[in-house]
Amino acid sequence: MNGASFSIGIDLGTTNCAMAFEALDGAAPSDEVFLIPQWESLTGVSEAQTLPSFLYLPTTHEAALVQGKGASPGGWLPGRFARKQAAETPGRVAHSAKSWLCHHAVDRTAPFLPWRSDEIPVDQRISPIQASALLLRCLRAGWDGKFSGKGPDLRFDQQAITVTVPASFDAVAQRLTLEAARDAGFPENVRLLEEPQAAFYYWLGNHPRPEELISRGTGSPHVLVVDIGGGTSDFSLFEVNPGSAGPHIKRVAVSDHLLLGGDNIDLALAHHVAPRLAVEALSGSQWNSLVARCRDLKERCLSDASGQVFPVSIAGRGSSLLGGTLAGQVERKEIESIVLDGFFPECATDAQPARTQGGLREWALPYAADSAITRYLADFLRGRPRVDAVLFNGGSLHPAALRQRLQQQIGRWQEGMAPQILENPEPGLAVARGAARFGGIVHRRAQRIEAGAARAIYLEVHQRAAAEGRAAAPTLVCILPRNAPSEEEFRVAEPGLELRLNRPVRFQPYHSTRHQDRAGSLVTWNDRDFHPLPPLQTTARFSGAADDRLPVYLTARMNELGLLQVACISAAPNVRASWPLEFNLRPHEPGGASRFDEGAGHPDPGVDNAWFEAARARLAAVFSRPLDRHDKLSAATLYKSLEQILRLPRADWNSVLIRSLWSTLFTCLSHRRISVEHEETWLILAGFLLRPGFGVEGDDARIDELWRIHEDGLAYRGKRVQLQLYILWRRVAGGLSRERQEAILVPELPRLHTQKNVPAELVRLAGALERIDVGTKEALVDRFLQTARELAAAKQYGAPYLTALGTLLNRAPLYAEADAVVPPVRVQQAFEAFDDLDWSQTELLEMQTLFLRAARIVNDPAIDVPKGLREKIASKLERSGVAPSRLTRLRTFVPTAGADRASLFGESLPPGLSLKGGSD
Numbered sequence: 001m002n003g004a005s006f007s008i009g010i011d012l013g014t015t016n017c018a019m020a021f022e023a024l025d026g027a028a029p030s031d032e033v034f035l036i037p038q039w040e041s042l043t044g045v046s047e048a049q050t051l052p053s054f055l056y057l058p059t060t061h062e063a064a065l066v067q068g069k070g071a072s073p074g075g076w077l078p079g080r081f082a083r084k085q086a087a088e089t090p091g092r093v094a095h096s097a098k099s100w101l102c103h104h105a106v107d108r109t110a111p112f113l114p115w116r117s118d119e120i121p122v123d124q125r126i127s128p129i130q131a132s133a134l135l136l137r138c139l140r141a142g143w144d145g146k147f148s149g150k151g152p153d154l155r156f157d158q159q160a161i162t163v164t165v166p167a168s169f170d171a172v173a174q175r176l177t178l179e180a181a182r183d184a185g186f187p188e189n190v191r192l193l194e195e196p197q198a199a200f201y202y203w204l205g206n207h208p209r210p211e212e213l214i215s216r217g218t219g220s221p222h223v224l225v226v227d228i229g230g231g232t233s234d235f236s237l238f239e240v241n242p243g244s245a246g247p248h249i250k251r252v253a254v255s256d257h258l259l260l261g262g263d264n265i266d267l268a269l270a271h272h273v274a275p276r277l278a279v280e281a282l283s284g285s286q287w288n289s290l291v292a293r294c295r296d297l298k299e300r301c302l303s304d305a306s307g308q309v310f311p312v313s314i315a316g317r318g319s320s321l322l323g324g325t326l327a328g329q330v331e332r333k334e335i336e337s338i339v340l341d342g343f344f345p346e347c348a349t350d351a352q353p354a355r356t357q358g359g360l361r362e363w364a365l366p367y368a369a370d371s372a373i374t375r376y377l378a379d380f381l382r383g384r385p386r387v388d389a390v391l392f393n394g395g396s397l398h399p400a401a402l403r404q405r406l407q408q409q410i411g412r413w414q415e416g417m418a419p420q421i422l423e424n425p426e427p428g429l430a431v432a433r434g435a436a437r438f439g440g441i442v443h444r445r446a447q448r449i450e451a452g453a454a455r456a457i458y459l460e461v462h463q464r465a466a467a468e469g470r471a472a473a474p475t476l477v478c479i480l481p482r483n484a485p486s487e488e489e490f491r492v493a494e495p496g497l498e499l500r501l502n503r504p505v506r507f508q509p510y511h512s513t514r515h516q517d518r519a520g521s522l523v524t525w526n527d528r529d530f531h532p533l534p535p536l537q538t539t540a541r542f543s544g545a546a547d548d549r550l551p552v553y554l555t556a557r558m559n560e561l562g563l564l565q566v567a568c569i570s571a572a573p574n575v576r577a578s579w580p581l582e583f584n585l586r587p588h589e590p591g592g593a594s595r596f597d598e599g600a601g602h603p604d605p606g607v608d609n610a611w612f613e614a615a616r617a618r619l620a621a622v623f624s625r626p627l628d629r630h631d632k633l634s635a636a637t638l639y640k641s642l643e644q645i646l647r648l649p650r651a652d653w654n655s656v657l658i659r660s661l662w663s664t665l666f667t668c669l670s671h672r673r674i675s676v677e678h679e680e681t682w683l684i685l686a687g688f689l690l691r692p693g694f695g696v697e698g699d700d701a702r703i704d705e706l707w708r709i710h711e712d713g714l715a716y717r718g719k720r721v722q723l724q725l726y727i728l729w730r731r732v733a734g735g736l737s738r739e740r741q742e743a744i745l746v747p748e749l750p751r752l753h754t755q756k757n758v759p760a761e762l763v764r765l766a767g768a769l770e771r772i773d774v775g776t777k778e779a780l781v782d783r784f785l786q787t788a789r790e791l792a793a794a795k796q797y798g799a800p801y802l803t804a805l806g807t808l809l810n811r812a813p814l815y816a817e818a819d820a821v822v823p824p825v826r827v828q829q830a831f832e833a834f835d836d837l838d839w840s841q842t843e844l845l846e847m848q849t850l851f852l853r854a855a856r857i858v859n860d861p862a863i864d865v866p867k868g869l870r871e872k873i874a875s876k877l878e879r880s881g882v883a884p885s886r887l888t889r890l891r892t893f894v895p896t897a898g899a900d901r902a903s904l905f906g907e908s909l910p911p912g913l914s915l916k917g918g919s920d
Helices: 060-066 080-088 097-101 128-150 171-183 195-206 210-214 262-277 284-303 332-343 373-381 400-413 430-444 609-624 635-646 655-667 669-674 676-690 699-706 708-712 719-731 738-754 760-768 774-793 799-808 825-834 846-854 867-879 884-891 898-905
Strands: 006-012 016-023 031-033 036-039 045-048 050-052 160-165 191-194 222-228 233-241 248-254 309-315 325-331 389-393 420-422 456-461 475-480 490-492 498-500 504-507 509-512 522-524 536-539 549-558 564-570 578-583
Touching: 006 128, 006 195, 006 430, 016 036, 016 128, 016 430, 031 430, 036 050, 036 080, 036 128, 050 080, 050 128, 080 284, 097 128, 097 171, 128 171, 160 171, 160 195, 160 430, 171 191, 171 564, 171 578, 191 195, 191 430, 195 222, 195 233, 195 248, 195 389, 195 430, 210 420, 222 373, 233 373, 262 284, 262 309, 262 325, 262 332, 284 309, 284 332, 309 332, 325 332, 332 400, 373 400, 389 400, 475 490, 475 549, 609 635, 609 655, 609 669, 609 676, 635 676, 655 669, 655 676, 655 699, 669 676, 676 699, 676 719, 699 708, 708 738, 719 760, 738 760, 738 774, 760 774, 760 799, 774 799, 774 825, 799 846, 825 846, 825 867, 846 867, 846 884, 867 884
Parallel strands: 006 160, 160 191, 222 389, 389 420
Antiparallel strands: 006 016, 016 031, 016 050, 036 045, 222 233, 233 248, 309 325, 456 475, 456 509, 475 522, 490 549, 498 549, 504 536, 536 578, 549 564, 564 578
């Protein structure tokens, strides 16, 4: 901002935030750390150089104590008090928001923090963007509290502001960071800066002739910045060249995204300590409390050489003060072994990180597969220039032992030439200080570090059919090369590239740190080099075109603020128009996670257009006229008629076809009132055409259309139509919000809990509604266990109850988030209810599927069934004839695949629609 008085630098950290500022009045640059006001307790506020990135939601009584005293919107209290409460009442503390921002498998605009809280209802939780915004708002309020009274020019929104992000943040995580800043009231021109660059800027500000300090002989010296914080590890390599007006510094390389840091060490310690607490399984809140205790334990051990044994205790489930405490202890040598051998082990120069999950998963975050930071560093440095100096940064590298371990390891990789360690006296503040200095450099138009786009961006393009019927790896086109300068526009005119008009289209983008590709280069995808981003999408609204397709070319650039901007530009000489492509940031919502694209892959219904139009006409005709005495309207006869018209069995109707047929069926909504047969057939077709309620672009709008059935009510309330309505809601349950699922289920609960002869389809529906309240699910589990047990003892048909229990007790839901999973104790209750039965009997075969789902390992201590119980279930299943290969998921962690999720649906999915395997 031209009229700014200060450059403000903000380190929005996973564990701590910091803010520094530098005056822009022309005097010698000098930055200061801002002391951040924050809650120390419910009655006191203090100031500190860092703001812990924790947010606490007070109870009703506590909220009354802080009301009107500066609490954040919604009553959340950020900072030191919140961090303390993370150990005492973890269910009321939101944290790790920064890690969630780069997790593409969840909707980062959805309120689910604190993760798996037992204490805060869903309507009071916050999204990762909201949590980040609350932290940033606290910083803004702190500044204005000190400066705004001194004049309007000193208000926060009048300053030049730089927010730092990990160098490994992709384009989407960067965009979400800026969105959080806007939500916090920051000005529109906020800049983003990579954290390793910020730390290096701070060091450079204190050493104006860096090449003289780090020169190691001939050639340009190279500086490695290793930044390991609470949630991420970043490596950046810089080349330093002397110049008459000052050194010319170029960023040579940055590492891939690595969600690995101090949080993972805390988790490893918690896993190590948990067996010593004399309890078979910890509740979700107890586990969160143990992780918080281990975080404090790690910091005490690594920062203080005194003490050889450290006690650990958390609250038990008892009511007495002492009787309700779980306690254990851990020795210093154990902690040091976990940290050094587990996260910083010695390794060879050709070491590569493991690519299969190593078990350090928590809070459903996609942590790095390998916990060894040194192996990732070896992989990053392989083939790079020799490292002459290293700058360590980040709170996790406070202990000198860790910095020395890394220096020695790099030296061994370089045949004994250990790099010089550049002094960084404030690793927790260097990023904020460096960001403030960067703003001053931009203001003075001084020489900056030469650093373009950290990653190349690619789009998947249509591929020709693979030979011999085998699927070929996708072909990608590079639209933005790595190190692309900011504001330089790249144009890609791929032959035959067309845009479908007046309908949603999507492109699948990827990012990579590959450096050899230019804009327009065609490359073959592989899972090592290329990492998916959420789809880019647009709807090209245009009237008057002679065709529904328009030739286009693509443009891409990284703007001055650090945002990726991609657009489709008309290549038709008579059409001047462009359409920006925006990221779909809700991958679990309709269409977001699917590789299916209405503009590519399945561009049409898969049948001749004349047949397609004839099928639509047939649908409209059938529902628009009353029946005469000779008509026999049913779903079976209508399916048969449509199959004949389309020359295709309905099992092969693809996603475009069935959703397009829905648009015709919806226009017949009012005609279902003509007769019972009309309504029954309409409901059956609706369920078939909209199953499973998500997975195709625009499904959210289609479910909104379908919801009119609930609002208007059935025209015919007989049993046959009511049963079809139950089936319809079950088939599309994945597209129903929690509120809609509860609106369907709540009126039926008295019947489910009290009547004996409940319709089987209502029981199955109750099990399929994954988003309902966990307490409601547990009550259904109790009721269904009792009924299923009674039916099994009487050798009567009980499969619907077993099917419903299989989904109610499932550890890996089809579409809901993990906080919708019932506690593991319910699985134990089910096993005890059915253990004495013979699961190999024909009428009890569904029992096998039930427990294969209920005892599956998902690598979340709050969800997983205790090992002893899992082994009992696995042994029982094995004796019942279940193949050993199917029991693998009960004994080891196997990531959930799309096929696993599809099997939960209970019927085939439309061709062209796939279900992504969650965060795995």
